[in-house]
Amino acid sequence: MHVTRDQVRALLDPAGRDHSLVLLEGRTEVVPTGGLTSPRYAGAVEVVAGRDLVDALGSSGAPAEEDLDALAARLDAEITALGA
Template sequence: MTEPQTITIDHVHALLQQPSDDAVLGLVEGRVEAIDPDQLATDDYRGALEVISRRDLAERLGDDPTDEALAEQAGALTASVQQLGG
């Protein structure tokens, strides 16, 4: 089982599957979630720590990223969150 703040390849995939470039990967009460931009203003997601947007993630990964690239990005994002004390 992963730590709550650990970003996995599944989280990265979930963000890339979001239809909006403004969707974000966020931390909500210690959970990692891909969040639609319309949800960010709702009570359930207010105060979420936004880790990365779909747009920024896609720019980092380019077209048709490998599983290795997705895993590397998940690790880098996890490290960033841990440095923030997420």
């Protein structure tokens, strides 16, 4: 599993606030948070909601590409810590 810069960017986008990064069948995906209870996402583990990620970062403007990479690496580390 690998969190990508594009996935982090999608979560930080205003439309991404209603999405979550999840682990599903050995991969990471950005999916609509409201759909997590649907059968399509049965067994998915939510790593972070876009809204929570935006709130944690504050309103310091759009992050640089290096910042997106650093966030992706941090999320990868959190997933590894979960034992996934």
